[in-house]
Amino acid sequence: MSHDHSIDPNNMPKDPAKATMEGKHKFLGLWIFLGGETVLFACLFGTYLALKDSAAGGPTTQELYGLGLVFLMTMLLLTSSLTSVYAIYHMKNNDFKKMQLWMGITALLGIAFLACEIYEFAHYIHDYGFTFRSSAFGSAFYALVGFHGGHVVFGLSWIIVLMIRNAKRGLDLYNAPKYNTFALYWHFIDVVWVFIFTVVYLMGMVS
Amino acid sequence: MPDKMSTRKINSFQKQKNKQEMQKMVVSFALMIFFTLVAFALVALEIPSTYVIPLLLILAVVQVGFQFFYFMHLKDKGHEVPAQIIYGGIFVTVLVALTFTVITWW
Amino acid sequence: MGMTSAQKSGFGATLWDWLTTVDHKKIGILYLAAGAFFFLLGGLEAVIIRIQLISPENDFISAGLYNEMITMHGTTMIFFAATPLLFGLMNYIMPLQIGARDVAFPFLNSLGFWLFLFGGIMLNISWFTGGAPDAGWTNYAPLSIQSPGHGVDYYVMGLQLSGAGTLMSGINFIVTIVLMRAPGMTYMRMPLFTWTTFVTSILVLFAFPALTVGLFLMMFDRMFGSAFFDAALGGNAVIWQHLFWIFGHPEVYILILPAFGVFSEILPTFAKKRLFGYTAMVFATFLIAFLGFMVWAHHMFTVGLGAVANSIFAVATMAIAVPTGIKIFNWLFTLWGGSIKINSAMLWSLAFIPSFTIGGMTGVMLASSVADYQYHDTYFVVGHFHYVIVGGVVFALLAAMHYWWPKMFGRYLHEGMGQLAFWTFFIGFHLTFFIQHFLGLMGMPRRYWVFLENQGLDTGNWISTLGAFFMTFGVIVFVINMIYTTIKGKKAPGDAWGTGRTLEWATASPPIHFNFKQMPLVRGLDPLWIEKMEGNEKMTPAEPVDEIHMPNGSILPLIMTIGFFIASLGFIYQAGNSYWLIAVYLGMAIGLICMLIRSLKDDHGYHIPKEEVEREDD
Structure with a gap:
């Protein structure tokens, strides 16, 4: 067994992220973690569903939500999912520079999404007085959407650290699994968002 | 060396395959955007129907299916255990969602 | 490098080695040691509870302290004794059983341990900072929201820390079992203890996030003024109950399934027969796990969920008796016609079968939602769950200690002391808890500080407390046994019982730090037994002797946890x-x-x- 993790471009493994034992472990480990995350968000969604009508005299879902900003956020996050697919595509072709570029675009889209979310929360707090403490609905809303936002923050820190750390080193079999697990995590954030915009915003605007 | 030649060939074959896969990804992305547009349109146009909410949920589930099976490769070989785990998670999710909509009151 | 530090002697080097270890065997021992400490702590709390209840209107401790005692006893025993003791066994034994050199994520394994330990320390600090949590181990809102002081806050943060650790270990075990089995070790050749570790880990994966969310909501309500459980702002306390039990019921199976795995290892070894109905055992394990996820509301029959919901959960609960029954009969058939050797490990296992079955039967009684209105929150429930948790999990832990002690420490536990501990604990256990069923049926509610005189409860409670002293004696004997064995115990060979069937017995006692010099080739169920039957002294290797890749130790998990x-x-x-x-x-x-x-x-x-x-x- 060889001790170094460099990639031989003439003998490129089909999937560099799963070419080593460690890579296989990381790949499966992240998937299993996502199984647990599914239940975590399920419980937050459940809490939201049980409390969404408990506005305690404050603004209701219909008064609060607006379609435009949510649509913009959805497009940003969905697109960032595709750009991370592009990054992994270039990883499989051993094109490190393009991979970094697409990961960078993914991160920028993520930051834009986060900016929208911060704006949204600030808007609710200042213009509606709708806070984490104002009603059970408020608590449930900020807990669910905030947890998702927290995941976005974590994902962004993760990819930025990865990109800086490996900028000079290039792609090898040691860091390829790390990029790949990030991409999976990022897709999962998107999955959760699809349910947030459907269950929280769209269903909240239909009476 | 003939040996090296053959690996190059496999490499270009792999490149071709990666490209084909990427095209599928773009198609599924287009479909996801389409489903999103339909969902937002249903709400924006204020279609008065009892079917809107079930329809929104179906659109979300289909879209998430694309995300899982294509973007995250859950349909591919070697993803059997992850698929089982995610199905388990979805099972618990359904239980939890039912609980909090049907049997949680004072 | 790990090697050099292990060879250095001296206290500092040894301590550093244990603080930075990522070796699954050492982490297993750390789990066992910490779990044993918390077990003694929880046991002490139990004895104090029983002394308070020895006579009517006793004032051994105050009402407030009594509430803290019952809360801490339950929380400590479930989260910081039973769970880590089982995780310690899984950590030590499972990789050996599948022929692996370590777990998939050694760093995460270490982090999981430290998080658990500091979670337990956090919970117990509350004793010294103005009062322990006092809202019961289930910590129901709104009682827990209104509990003054910081006791409940310690409960929330302590469990959050240790819960995160448990979740990590669960993920780690799943990946280890899926990806690191030795050549030839197919799924259907895995020993039952490995199977139950696997299924338990899946339960951990899906159950603990519900606790995480519940604890977060509780934390936000108590520390940041949110309104999840605050009725005045539209909150709903039933949410806590659901989240807690969506986690809490699978947790019961997280505890009992590995216990089933332990017995499924011990009985074949000492009956000198392969496990009866291996396939059915595996199937039953999955079925219990699956059904175990759909029954949590049977803890909430009296909440008022409605007749339909109660009926569904009642039927699902009763259904669990079927796969559990399959297991009980398979153990009996394993014993049938075997050449049985009785020792301490075997005594605990044999005692488990009837004791646990009684707990199972009262479980079916409780599952009847109509009758549950009578049993709910009485000592009948207390009797029931102690029969399954003590009669199932604690018996399994003590059996496993006797069974695997020579593997882990290279010495046999003393047999005489083992049997003395068994008989006193076994008799004490039935004295303590059998009578509690009748106390419950006579109307004695659980969690009450005192009971009144001449209501027919005096004698029963006195007997129950007497039993607790017997159990205490048994535990003390066991502790002395552990100390004695460490100093003077008889040395054990690799195949310590001579009739070992699974791969862990093919390693040295204790195993070398990379477990297997060469990966063993697994040729069927009970691989070591197959080799022995063919006259081979050891496993056939699956690879030539070669250099071995091992993970580095790290202090980061400990610092991160701090x-x-x-x-x-x-x-x-x-x-x-x-x-x-x-x-x-x-x-x-x-x-x-x-x-x-x-x-x-x-x-x-x-x-x-x-x-x-x-x-x-x-």
Whole structure:
């Protein structure tokens, strides 16, 4: 067994992220973690569903939500999912520079999404007085959407650290699994968002 | 060396395959955007129907299916255990969602 | 490098080795040691509860302290004794049973342990900082929201820390079992203990996030003024009950399934017969896990969920008796016609079968939602769950200690003391808890500080307390046995019982730090037994002797945990004094910086050279 993790471009493994034992472990480990995350968000969604009508005299879902900003956020996050697919595509072709570029675009889209979310929360707090403490609905809303936002923050820190750390080193079999697990995590954030915009915003605007 | 030649060939074959896969990804992305547009349109146009909410949920589930099976490769070989785990998670999710909509009151 | 530090002697080097270890065997021992400490602590609390209830209107402890005792007894026993003791066994034994050299994520394994330990420490600090949690181990809102002081806050943060650790271990075990089995070790050749570890880990994966969310909501309500459980602002306390039991019921199976696995190892070994109905056992394990996820509302029959919901959950609960029954009969058939050797491990196992069956039968009684209105919150329930948890899990842990002690420490536990501990504990257990069923049926509610005179409860409670003293004696004998064995115990060979069937018995006692010199080739169920039947002294190797790749030790998990521990203390006290936010930021910074270091610093592990591997005897 060889001790170094460099990639031989003439003998490129089909999937560099799963070419080593460690890579296989990381790949499966992240998937299993996502199984647990599914239940975590399920419980937050459940809490939201049980409390969404408990506005305690404050603004209701219909008064609060607006379609435009949510649509913009959805497009940003969905697109960032595709750009991370592009990054992994270039990883499989051993094109490190393009991979970094697409990961960078993914991160920028993520930051834009986060900016929208911060704006949204600030808007609710200042213009509606709708806070984490104002009603059970408020608590449930900020807990669910905030947890998702927290995941976005974590994902962004993760990819930025990865990109800086490996900028000079290039792609090898040691860091390829790390990029790949990030991409999976990022897709999962998107999955959760699809349910947030459907269950929280769209269903909240239909009476 | 003939040996090296053959690996190059496999490499270009792999490149071709990666490209084909990427095209599928773009198609599924287009479909996801389409489903999103339909969902937002249903709400924006204020279609008065009892079917809107079930329809929104179906659109979300289909879209998430694309995300899982294509973007995250859950349909591919070697993803059997992850698929089982995610199905388990979805099972618990359904239980939890039912609980909090049907049997949680004072 | 791990090798050099292990060979250095001296207290400092040894301590450093244990603090930085990522070896699954050492982490297993750490889990066992910490779990045993918390078990004794929880046991002490139990004895105090029983002394308070020895006579009517006793005032041995105050009402408030009594509430703290019952809360801490339950919480400690479930989260910080039973769970870690089982996780210790899984950590030590499972990789050996599948022929692996370590778990899939050694770093995470260490982090999981430290998080659990500091969670337990956090919970118990509350005794010294103005009062322990006192809202029961289920911590129901709104009682827990209104509980004054910081006791419940310690409960929330302590469980959050240890819960995160448990979740990590669960993920780790699943990946290990899926990807690291030795050549030939197919799924259907895995020993039952490995199977139950696998299924338990899946339960951990899906159950613990519900607790995490529940604890977060509780934390937000108590420390940040949110309104999840605050009826005045539209909150709903039933949400806590659902989240707690969506976690809590699978947790019961998280405890009992590994116990089933332990018995499924011990009975074939000492009956000298292969496990009867292996396939059915595996199937039943999955079925129990699956059904175990759909029955949580049977803890909530009296909440008023409605007749339909109650009926569904009642039927699902009763259905669990079927796969459990399959298991009971398979154990009996394993014994049938075997050449049975009775020793301490076997005594605990044999005692388990009837004791646990009684607990199972009262479980079916409780599952009847109509009758449950009578049983609910009485000593009948207390009797029931102690029969399954003590009669199932604690018996399994003690059986496993006797069975695997020679493997883990290279010495046999003393047989005489083992049997003395067994008989006193066994008799004491039935004295304590059998009578509680009748106390419950006579109307004695659980969690009450005192009971009145001449209501027919006096004698029953006196007997129950007497039994608790018997159990205490048994535990003390067991502790003495452990100390005695460490000093003077008889040395054990690799196949300590001579009739070992599974791979862990093919290693040295205790195993060398990379477990297997060469990966064993597994040729069927009970691989070691197959080799022995063919006259081979040891396993057929699946690979030539070669250098071995091992993970590096690290101090980061411990520092990271200390960081989150400091942050948790900060969270508890920032509500009253915003200076404590400094602790929050400082602690989080320590934790995140450790994560950053882990991410930035490459860790490729190290290789043990071939020559050195060859020098080791196996």
